[in-house]
Amino acid sequence: MAERKSIEETKTALHDVVREMYDRIVKGEPPTMTLPVRTKNNIGFDAKLGVYKYGRKQTIRDATSLGSAKQLLRALHVIEFIESMIDDGKSSTLREMYYISEGWGLGKFQSQNESNNLAEDLEIVTRCLREDFKLRPEEDGARMIGNLTLRERNRRGEWMRINARDDVGDSGYGVPYNVEAEKIEFLEHDVNFIMAIETGGMFDRLVENGFDEDFKCALLHLKGQPARSTRRIMKRMSEEWDLPVVVFLDGDPWSFRIFASIAYGAIKTAHISEYLATPTSTYLGITADDILAYDLPSDDLSKKDIEALNAELSDPRFADGWWQEQINMMLEVGKKAEQQSLAKYGLDFVTETYLPEKLQALGL
């Protein structure tokens, strides 16, 4: 489904949302907006797509309470704004839209979060992408290093050929917010797999140690919870180049969630999971048993950590045996460890011992 929509399709989809509200008023009913429930209770595995998607549970946001009515009004303002951007050939960031909403009177947003959520709501009900809405995220994309060649269309509309090893500095190739075919095309590569890394410190360590060349791989810095464009580019590379993706994160409950969002889809964006998730990706570490096996320096789990782990136990994305085991083990040990705790054994330990061992276990 997540096919790109034409301008006309986008507008029609948006107008359908407006229609719902208008028709209800004409019928003498409070205006409404119907959308799927966006919690972990309403995501299910789509076997065909291999990712988690929203289920059938719908909520009807109706204008009988002030809060919901304001949401509807805001949605109308956002739709009007999107239409004017489409017509004028402009785009704006979500943050810009938030500030622009200052002029929307009663429809103004109270927080940036509110405007981000509403943009997502509209994506969900219209089955469009925010790129179709000309809305850009504030989040910056990942950086990448490795022997990959792609071309990117620059501001002047010209294609630029870039090799992510030879044409870039130490910080790597910066992934733009739009990584769709109209913006980026993949040309060729000479790597065996892609490794996604949570922290900048670890990314830089692997770069400095020449890990990408020694192990013939591409390194990708996730910057914590990965942005949509980061997940999308991983997905495209893995699909179009048929490359395995391994994910190297801290060993804590939050990293487990990062992995789930990469591999199975995030709850917030389950409407476009098939477009963002890389079901073939593998969790490399830090695992709960690594903490014990490598005797890593660790911290006690906080109350929040424990709550998060318990929530994960009932999250359908972690339903498989391996994850249940990992989560329970972490709860039992009561510890978490950072990627960089591997430095306990020296700066080269990660590239010379830990990663080779882990990769070998995965058969890479």
Next chain:
Amino acid sequence: MSIAEKMAANQKQVAISEFFEKNKHFLGFDTLNRALITAVKEAVDNALDACEEARILPDIIVKISKLDNKKDILQVEVEDNGPGIPRASIAKVFGQLLFGSRFHAIRQSRGQQGIGITGVVMYSQLTTGDPTHVESKIAKEATAVSVDIGLDTRKNKAIKSNQDRIDWGEKVHGLRIRTTMKAKYQRGRQSVWQYLRMTSIVNPHADILFIDPDGEKHHWQRVTERLPGRVEAIKPHPKGIELGQLQRLCSESTESRMTTFLRRTFSGVSQRAAKELCEVSELEEKLKPKSLSAQQVRALLEAFQGERQLKGKSVKLLNPPTSCLSPIEELLIKKGLSKTIDSKFVTTMTRAPSVAQGNPFQVEVGLIFGEGMTADKPVEILRFANRVPLMYQQGGCLLTKAIESVDWRQYGLDQAGGRGVPKGPAAILVHLASTNVQFTSEAKEALSDNETVMEEARKAMLEMGRGLRKHLEKQKKMGKTKEKFELINDIIPAIAEKSASLLELPVPDLAASITKIMSAVIAETTTTWNKATKQTDVHITLYNYTSRARSYTMLVNWPERQGASMVNNNLGGRKEAMGVWAWKLETLQPGVQTVISYSLADLEKGDWNETDVFYRGSQEVIGATKMDEKLLEEIRRQEEALNAPLPEDDEPLDVNESSDDESVDESEPNAPPSDTMQTTLFGGDY
């Protein structure tokens, strides 16, 4: 024997200064901070008492300045506009311990609580060696007396020096004193500032200006021109008398018959009771009181206390009159509290006077709640006895215990385990007015336990708590109503317009969806002070946002008891009970609005800022409260109680829940007006 009496008895053997030194603690001079507060308190209490007696609105100035930083020497100046003290009395007032009025009359006065102003003069002399400077002007003399007063502690006599007459310019009468003493000025809960602030709360008729040692001015303005009611001295009641006192009354009596003695000397003793008292104590009626033996006096006391009985019953005595009490009264507590604490909601409660062990007393409470106060700390407790702030020993005081005994959680305050001082953005005031305030110790800072007083205080708290809960519920409801109005007046029309313009279609009609959304009758009430007419205007607008015609009885509370009158009442209506007015609205058509409006005359600005609206009817009215018929019943009962003689005891309420609909009893209650301040069932909201 009280400490003062002890002092009087002792003064011949010991130098008074020595006694003073030993008993500093009881007298309020034990620490340098407390000595300062005590000094200010003695002078200010006197000023307030004198003004009250002379029916003058007090203007009081208190100034504290540093003289010598190192030695903790401060100068205290207090000036009032009271009647002044005649030249001949000055030496006695300031130079003779125990000269005061407090031992003579049984009535409520501030003076009863301290050692008197002479104690201040003495403390000053003991710590600095200096005399106290006094200036006094009485209205009939052209000039003021100026004199320095020192003490001859052996003879309990004043030593006057520098006596002179000075010109006071415009000022017609008043008193000024200036004294130096070893003392420390502190801020906080126990400070001169706090004492004056509390004093101004319970004396809203006073204007108090305080200049602190840094020269900073704190001004508590007068918020009412109404002076506290005149208090009368009453005769002692047999139930409140002690042996020593009875002995003295007998031996000093010039009456020739026991029965006349009993009737004339005591309150609550009828001719019949006098005879019966004689009978049970085995005294001849024609006996001379003076001639009673110690044993006979004891027998009489036993009769007083009901230990000697007539046919198994103690002699029936009437309650003492309560005219000797001077409560602050609800409206003034409201004003006093809101002038020093900046917050919107105040609820108050003045209980009817009651009697404990022959002593008339009355409990008043007030609670102020809202923004501007810290939410996560224990509430501020403001304790008063006979309008005098109690600032020390909070924990051991009956008034604090009464607060702690209430489960405040049910009224919207935080309280760990439902006990102790509650937490929240609030301050609670408790005032005990009594002819005989019982303290835990001579320091006179905490009230001692007394079941009857405790019970009254608790009842008052519960009543007030209900006021708070009602306010909070109302706030919530009002918020809800406001939201609904914003929804239908602003948001829905905006949605209709925007969706129409995006679709390039005509704006649809909203009436039907608005009715669906609201499906309720809504009341909007405003209570505003009208500067031009000097009246409080009340408007209640009712909108029927349902699809059917409706009928209701709408009711409001109004300060009838406080002397207001209702004018320009557009829809007429009728009196439902004291302070409750009702309008029967036969038909409210769908989509139509009805306005009830009236004005309240004979009130001051700020007396009445919020009106509670109630309804009787089957469908909810947003913005009004369903009439609690129990509450109405209670008001009627209280009215009846007020018109009956003073109740011995308040019976607990036990009224069955009335049915909800229109069919409930609407008969006109016969409610003769009463001028007594009593339970305010609605009047909590300010």
